[in-house]
Every structure is written in structure tokens, then in C-alpha cells.
Amino acid sequence: MDNELAVEQRVVDQLYGRLDDLRAQTRARLADVRREGPSGSPQNRSERDAFATLYEDRIAQLEAVEERLVFGRLDLDDDSRRYIGRLGLTDTEQTQLLTDWRAPAAQAFYRATAAHPDGVVRRRHVVTRGRSVTSVEDEVLDLDLLTGDSDARLSGLSGEGALLAGLAAGRTGRMGDIVATIQGEQDAIIRSELGGALVVQGGPGTGKTAVALHRAAFLLYAHRRLLERSGVLLVGPSRTFLRYIDQVLPSLGETGVVTTTVAELYPGIQATATEDEAVAELKGRALWGSVIARAVRDRERIPAQPVHVRVEGHDLVIRPNDIASAMARARRNHKPHNQARVSFVRDMLGRLAEQYVQQLGQEVPADERGEIIEELRSTREIRIALNLAWMPITPQKLVSDLWSKPHRLASAAPQLSPQQRAMLVREADAPWTPADVPILDEAAELLGEDDQAARAEARAATERRASELAYARQVLESTGSGGMVSAEMLADRFATTGPTLTTAERAAADRSWTYGHVVVDEAQELSAMAWRSLLRRVPTRSLTIVGDVAQTTATAGARSWAAQLDPVLRSSWRLNELTVNYRTPAEVADTARRVAVAANLPVSPLTSARDVDDSLVVTRVTGSSAFLSAISERTEKLVAEVTDAEGAGRIAVIAVNARLDAIGAALRDAGLRPALGTGSSAADLDAPLVVLSPREAKGLEFDVVVLVEPAEVIDASAGDLYVAMTRPTRALHVLHDRPLPRGWV
Numbered sequence: 001m002d003n004e005l006a007v008e009q010r011v012v013d014q015l016y017g018r019l020d021d022l023r024a025q026t027r028a029r030l031a032d033v034r035r036e037g038p039s040g041s042p043q044n045r046s047e048r049d050a051f052a053t054l055y056e057d058r059i060a061q062l063e064a065v066e067e068r069l070v071f072g073r074l075d076l077d078d079d080s081r082r083y084i085g086r087l088g089l090t091d092t093e094q095t096q097l098l099t100d101w102r103a104p105a106a107q108a109f110y111r112a113t114a115a116h117p118d119g120v121v122r123r124r125h126v127v128t129r130g131r132s133v134t135s136v137e138d139e140v141l142d143l144d145l146l147t148g149d150s151d152a153r154l155s156g157l158s159g160e161g162a163l164l165a166g167l168a169a170g171r172t173g174r175m176g177d178i179v180a181t182i183q184g185e186q187d188a189i190i191r192s193e194l195g196g197a198l199v200v201q202g203g204p205g206t207g208k209t210a211v212a213l214h215r216a217a218f219l220l221y222a223h224r225r226l227l228e229r230s231g232v233l234l235v236g237p238s239r240t241f242l243r244y245i246d247q248v249l250p251s252l253g254e255t256g257v258v259t260t261t262v263a264e265l266y267p268g269i270q271a272t273a274t275e276d277e278a279v280a281e282l283k284g285r286a287l288w289g290s291v292i293a294r295a296v297r298d299r300e301r302i303p304a305q306p307v308h309v310r311v312e313g314h315d316l317v318i319r320p321n322d323i324a325s326a327m328a329r330a331r332r333n334h335k336p337h338n339q340a341r342v343s344f345v346r347d348m349l350g351r352l353a354e355q356y357v358q359q360l361g362q363e364v365p366a367d368e369r370g371e372i373i374e375e376l377r378s379t380r381e382i383r384i385a386l387n388l389a390w391m392p393i394t395p396q397k398l399v400s401d402l403w404s405k406p407h408r409l410a411s412a413a414p415q416l417s418p419q420q421r422a423m424l425v426r427e428a429d430a431p432w433t434p435a436d437v438p439i440l441d442e443a444a445e446l447l448g449e450d451d452q453a454a455r456a457e458a459r460a461a462t463e464r465r466a467s468e469l470a471y472a473r474q475v476l477e478s479t480g481s482g483g484m485v486s487a488e489m490l491a492d493r494f495a496t497t498g499p500t501l502t503t504a505e506r507a508a509a510d511r512s513w514t515y516g517h518v519v520v521d522e523a524q525e526l527s528a529m530a531w532r533s534l535l536r537r538v539p540t541r542s543l544t545i546v547g548d549v550a551q552t553t554a555t556a557g558a559r560s561w562a563a564q565l566d567p568v569l570r571s572s573w574r575l576n577e578l579t580v581n582y583r584t585p586a587e588v589a590d591t592a593r594r595v596a597v598a599a600n601l602p603v604s605p606l607t608s609a610r611d612v613d614d615s616l617v618v619t620r621v622t623g624s625s626a627f628l629s630a631i632s633e634r635t636e637k638l639v640a641e642v643t644d645a646e647g648a649g650r651i652a653v654i655a656v657n658a659r660l661d662a663i664g665a666a667l668r669d670a671g672l673r674p675a676l677g678t679g680s681s682a683a684d685l686d687a688p689l690v691v692l693s694p695r696e697a698k699g700l701e702f703d704v705v706v707l708v709e710p711a712e713v714i715d716a717s718a719g720d721l722y723v724a725m726t727r728p729t730r731a732l733h734v735l736h737d738r739p740l741p742r743g744w745v
């Protein structure tokens with residue numbers, strides 16, 4: 001064994017050596033570029049900026065792969081060896097030293113089995129700490145080579161030792177990557193083809209989030225040309241969750257993915273207000289598509305009476321008939337309201353100019369006719385009459401009018417009952433809620449922008465782009481940096497003066513950006529309206545949708561994928577299931593599952609990868625005064641046991657909302673203030689100890705969870721209890737007074 005470690009140490013040293021060389025080289029190039037200073041022509045300057053950004057990105061990428069740069073080795077049946085790591089490395093002669101985990105040549109590392117060895121005789125997991133090899137673990141796939149005294153083993157899980165060590169490690173408050181130990185069923189999903197909608201259903205802890213993130217990194221690698229320009233969007237349930245996972249993609253060498261929540265989908269709108277669950281559910285229904293369409297139509301009105309206007313001694317009549325026919329023509333090319341309005345106004349001004357000319361009683365040359373039209377356009381009465389017929393309006397105004405003016409909502413939403421409409425009423429200047437966002441998005445889609453200027457700008461931009469691309473190609477040819485960057489990427493850098501904008505930044509700022517691929521996590525929570533908004537952003541329908549319909553907590557969310565997705569994707573989605581739970585110890589997971597089954601949740605089959613002694617500790621505490629002190633005592637003890645000197649170890653106390661303040665105060669009184677951290681949000685990921693509601697805990701994980709009064713949690717929602725019970729990696733401590741929920745043994 002010592003000998004094997006020494007062999008691997010030499011390889012690992014060589015790989016880190018090469019990594020250091022590349023870092024030094026790139027830094028030197030960056031220094032050269034910077035040394036040239038801010039002189040030269042604008043063209044020169046933007047070229048330098050472009051290279052500087054490029055080198056900075058590359059340095060960041062090379063820095064990000066420091067931890068566990070290499071983690072695997074394949075011994076092949078032709079006696080060759082292949083090392084697998086976070087990125088591909090070649091030596092100065094272009095000989096492959098390290099294979100990127102996403103490359104086809106690395107696939108056997110995750111997929112080969114004794115039954116299908118795929119040319120692999122041995123798979124080795126190389127475990128490192130810093131730059132030192134601490135252990136190796138072999139699996140021999142060619143059974144002929146397996147001898148009695150070999151320490152190689154065969155089991156259902158690949159790299160079992162490395163996997164179990166990873167699963168048992170103390171949590172840090174941030175999700176880590178799983179590249180070294182991706183399992184076969186996960187790998188099949190990660191590498192599944194780009195096209196179409198892929199749904200990944202799996203119980204808690206089956207690695208859905210991990211798989212979704214690794215799939216994003218894989219797709220960016222395998223389809224770089226396609227996705228680099230259009231970008232990849234990752235949608236998560238909350239900002240806290242996005243912070244929880246934000247280290248994973250960079251550690252896989254990818255920094256260009258746009259991450260967002262549905263509430264942030266509309267640039268410029270901060271939807272942070274909360275509202276009743278029942279109101280949010282109502283706003284999530286698909287019917288808002290037609291309600292908004294009707295609300296927009298309501299802003300296109302044929303007046304009952306003609307309007308008489310006097311312009312420079314001429315009597316003009318704005319006739320209902322003319323308005324009706326100009327409207328019909330303007331609608332013919334199906335442009336959004338604000339854009340179609342431009343044709344409507346032009347048409348009406350033409351008709352009025354005709355009346356004007358007739359009253360002049362003589363022919364008018366074309367340029368004079370233009371002047372007449374401008375004169376009419378600037379006449380106040382005409383402007384008012386035409387606006388009343390066809391009102392330019394912003395999405396914000398349209399939607400806030402629906403909430404604050406009951407007659408507008410009644411006209412647009414006759415299918416809602418008076419009680420339902422009453423639920424929606426609020427002040428005109430009330431802040432936006434997350435459920436408003438897809439409705440605003442719908443409105444923006446149907447209204448469009450008054451965009452003459454924007455269109456001219458777009459035309460100019462297309463021309464500029466073509467010349468920038470041509471120039472970027474020239475630059476790449478003359479500098480020979482072709483391998484590192486495409487002309488498109490370089491042109492993007494030239495395109496902006498001032499701070500350079502990446503695809504991700506431009507995409508995030510643009511409501512109508514369409515992405516090459518969209519990944520949705522905790523997708524079961526999305527309402528029908530949220531799906532409409534998201535799908536607008538991927539016309540190709542290239543999606544990865546992960547979630548668990550048994551963990552649904554939003555009233556607007558899904559209980560079945562078919563019910564949620566068939567209306568928006570018809571039958572064009574494929575389902576994959578993950579069935580092994582990697583997070584929660586078996587005893588805890590089994591209990592959670594039994595409770596979920598008893599509550600009729602649509603739970604997936606689940607096998608647990610490991611068990612841990614004393615993972616489920618249930619304590620009955622009677623009397624409410626004793627309850628808070630029992631929580632503090634238990635938590636205090638756990639904080640001392642679980643958190644370590646290096647900052648790992650995380651504990652969550654999970655209870656229904658109504659209890660959170662009292663629990664927080666009790667813990668502070670018990671002297672746990674330092675462990676609770678100072679973050680403004682309840683889900684402060686950096687604190688060793690947090691007090692959360694089940695919904696805030698969604699998607700996160702902790703070493704130990706203290707669950708307070710499960711009967712109260714299940715009263716609110718069975719999905720909430722299933723989420724709360726399945727957060728710990730080591731132990732679930734339950735404190736209860738009321739009887740435990742049905743199904744609990």
C-alpha cells in the first residue's frame with residue numbers, strides 16, 4: 001500500500017506542478033497586458049481589456065480546481081492508464097496528463113461495472129488532502145484479476161470508501177461537489193442528451209441538486225459553442241438556497257451560469273413582499289394567461305360616440321367606425337399591444353389627414369402631408385382621443401390596476417368569483433410579491449415595449465457584432481490563442497467598453513433573453529404561471545427539471561409531474577428516477593418515509609446508502625415551560641459535540657413559524673448567541689446553528705436537526721414534515737409533547 005501511495009504521490013505532484021506552471025504563465029501574460037497601460041487607440045484598448053478579462057477568468061478557473069485536482073485513475077485493458085480530474089491538463093508536448101471528468105474518455109470512471117467493464121480492468125479512487133495522497137481505493141472490474149488476498153472489493157456503490165467518507169464528513173454550510181464519487185444512475189442523468197425536457201424525480205437526499213449542478217457543468221463542457229452564447233439558467237427556490245450551492249459550479253470550473261429564483265425573474269422588480277398562501281395559489285393558476293390578455297384588450301376601446309376636434313380652422317371627426325377598422329388592421333400582424341399601437345396611431349392620423357386635405361379642397365404634395373400628420377399628432381385632443389382608444393401602458397401599471405381597481409379585475413377576470421376577486425384586492429402602491437412576477441411577465445409579453453428606438457439600436461448592434469466577430473477571428477489567428485477561447489467569446493469582450501459584460505450578465509439583465517438550457521431545482525414548487533414564464537425563456541424546451549413531488553409545500557405546487565408538466569410541455573418530457581438516499585441515515589429516512597406514506601404523499605422508493613448509530617433520538621417533554629428549556633439544553637449539548645475547530649458541523653432547530661422567535665430568544669438566553677451568527681436572514685449559512693421553518697430548510701442539509709413538535713409541523717403540511725425530517729446527515733433529535741404523527745414507529 002505504501003508503495004501505491006508513493007506512486008500516486010508522484011503523479012499528483014506532477015499534475016500540481018503543471019497546474020502551477022499554467023497559473024504562472026497566465027499571470028505573466030496578464031501582467032504583460034496590464035503593463036501596457038491605458039494608452040493606444042480605442043481598438044487597442046478594448047483588445048487589451050478583452051485579453052485581460054480572459055486571463056483573469058482563466059486564472060480564476062485554475063485557482064478553483066486546487067482541491068482534489070485529481071481523484072481517479074482508470075487502468076485499461078490495453079495496459080494504459082488514465083487519470084481523471086476536475087479539468088483537462090496536457091504537458092508542453094500536448095500529451096494528456098489529466099482527463100476532464102466530463103470528457104467521453106472519463107465516462108467509464110463512473111459507469112463501468114464488473115458486468116460491463118467497458119475496457120476497464122481497475123478503477124482507482126485517489127483520495128487527497130491538500131496536495132498529499134492520503135489513500136487509494138481500488139475496484140477490480142476484471143474478475144479474472146481478482147485474487148483472494150486482493151483488497152479490492154465489489155459492491156453496489158462505486159468507490160464505496162471514498163463515498164462513505166464524503167457522506168460522513170461534517171457539513172460546512174455550503175454544498176460541495178461530488179465529482180469524485182458520482183454514482184452510475186446519477187452519471188446517466190448528468191450525461192443525458194441536451195435536447196428535450198428531462199425530469200429527475202427522487203426522494204430527499206438522492207442527489208438531485210448535486211446531479212442538476214453537475215449536469216449544467218457537463219452540458220457547458222459538451223456543448224460549449226452552443227451554450228456559451230445563449231447561456232444556461234439555473235432556477236432555485238430561494239436566495240439562501242442559491243447561496244448554499246454557489247460554490248459548486250465554480251469548483252467544477254464553470255462561472256457563467258445565471259442563477260435566479262422565480263421571484264427575481266423580471267429584471268428591475270424586487271418581489272420581496274409576502275402574501276397569504278391562498279392568494280399566491282390563486283395567482284399561480286394558468287387562467288391568468290387569458291385574464292391578462294383580456295386586461296390588455298380592455299385598454300383597446302372603440303368609443304361609443306364620435307369625437308369632434310378643431311385643428312387650424314378644420315373640423316375633424318374621430319369616428320368609432322374608423323377606430324374599429326384601424327384597430328382591426330393594427331392587430332393583424334399580432335404584435336404586442338404597445339407596438340401594435342404605433343400602427344394604429346399611424347393609421348388614424350392618416351385618416352384624419354385625409355379629412356383635413358379634403359377640406360382644403362386641393363391636392364397636397366407628400367412632404368406637406370407629412371407636416372399635416374405631425375401637426376395632428378401633436379394636437380392635444382387627438383392625442384387624448386387616440387390614447388383613450390388605445391392606451392400605451394406598462395406591465396406594472398396594468399397589473400397594479402387589476403389589484404387596486406375592482407372594476408378592472410371584474411372585467412378581465414369574469415371566471416373568478418366575487419370572493420376570489422376580493423382576496424386579490426390591495427393598494428395601488430403595494431410592493432410586489434413573488435406570485436406577481438409571472439403575471440407581470442405575462443403582461444410584459446402581451447404589451448411589449450414601445451420600441452422604435454430599441455429596434456434601430458438592435459439593427460445597429462447586429463452590424464457592429466458582425467464586424468467585431470470578424471476582428472476577433474483576426475486577433476485569434478494572429479496571437480495563436482485559439483485553444484483557450486472562441487471568436488464569439490472574444491467578440492463579447494470587445495463589444496462593451498467600460499466594465500465587460502459576460503453572457504451571464506447580459507442575460508440576467510434582459511427579460512426577453514432566451515437561454516440554451518434551463519435547469520430548475522425544487523421544480524415541484526412551481527405554479528402553472530411560473531412554468532409559463534420559464535418556458536418563454538427556453539423556446540427550444542431544453543430543460544433539466546429536478547424535484548420531488550412528495551416534498552411539495554407550496555399550495556400552487558405539484559402533486560404529480562404529469563399534472564404539472566403535461567399542460568405546458570404536452571407529453572414531450574422524459575422521466576428519470578434517483579432511488580438511493582445519500583444524505584440521511586437509514587433509520588431516520590425510513591421513519592420519515594413511513595410518516596409520509598401514512599399522510600398519503602406520493603413518495604418515491606428510497607434505499608439509504610448508510611446507517612449511523614443513534615441517528616434517531618426521540619424525547620417526550622411535557623408542559624410548555626419545560627419545552628423551551630429542553631430545546632436549549634439539547635441544542636447546547638449538540639453544538640458542543642458537533643461543531644469542530646475547523647468550522648465544520650452544522651445544526652438546525654426546525655419548528656413551525658409561530659415558535660421560531662421564542663426558540664431563538666431561548667437559545668440566546670442560554671448563551672448560544674455566538675453560535676447563532678449575525679446574519680440578517682434566518683438561514684444564515686455561515687452560522688454553526690440556525691433556527692428555521694421547514695420551508696426555509698428546504699434543499700439544505702445539516703449534521704444534526706432538532707425537530708420541535710412534529711405534530712404541529714404536519715398540521716401545517718405533510719410535505720413540510722417530510723422535508724424537515726430528511727435534512728440531517730447524522731442525527732435527528734425530536735422533542736415533542738403531542739403524540740407523534742401517524743406512521744411513526
Ligand SMILES: Nc1ncnc2c1ncn2[C@@H]1O[C@H](COP(=O)(O)OP(=O)(O)OP(=O)(O)O)[C@@H](O)[C@H]1O
Nearest residue numbers: 178181182183204205206207208209210582583699
Ligand atoms: N454520488 C455522491 N457522492 C457523494 N455525495 C453525494 C452523492 N450524491 C449525493 N451526495 C450527497 O448527498 C446529499 C444530498 O444531495 P442533494 O442535496 O443533491 O439531494 P436532493 O435530492 O437534492 O435532496 P432534497 O430533495 O432533500 O433537497 C449532499 O450532501 C450530496 O453531496
